[in-house]
Amino acid sequence: MVNSVKIINNGKELEIDFGDEIKIFTARDLRINCGCANCEEEWSGKRILEPTTVSNDIVLEDFMYIGKYALQFLWSDEHFTGIFPFTVLKNLD
Ligand SMILES: [Zn+2]
Numbered sequence: 001m002v003n004s005v006k007i008i009n010n011g012k013e014l015e016i017d018f019g020d021e022i023k024i025f026t027a028r029d030l031r032i033n034c035g036c037a038n039c040e041e042e043w044s045g046k047r048i049l050e051p052t053t054v055s056n057d058i059v060l061e062d063f064m065y066i067g068k069y070a071l072q073f074l075w076s077d078e079h080f081t082g083i084f085p086f087t088v089l090k091n092l093d
Contacts, residue, residue: 002086005071011059014073018090025092027060031075033092034082 003017014025032051034040039049059076066072070085 002068005063005065007060007063011061011076014060014063016086016089018086021090023089023092025089027075028054028056028058029092030060030073030084031058031077031079034079034084035088036081036083038079038081 001019003019005016008015031054062074063071070083072083074080
């Protein structure tokens, strides 16, 4: 159960209160871990996105809830197709 999700530090970071734990993610780390079909091969899990192509200045501009189980993000590079289940976010380092 997630209590709250908020964009902090002018979009450089995202804070999620999981109830038992509060985690802070950088916008860049989330972008690099995007699991959409443009960033990761669906059947092999092989990364397509090259992390060096993600700018250090990337910002998280917006997010929305997908039901109660996931978040979808909009980054400043106009990427938005990734859906991040809370179970994945909770285990992301
Ligand atoms: Zn993606």
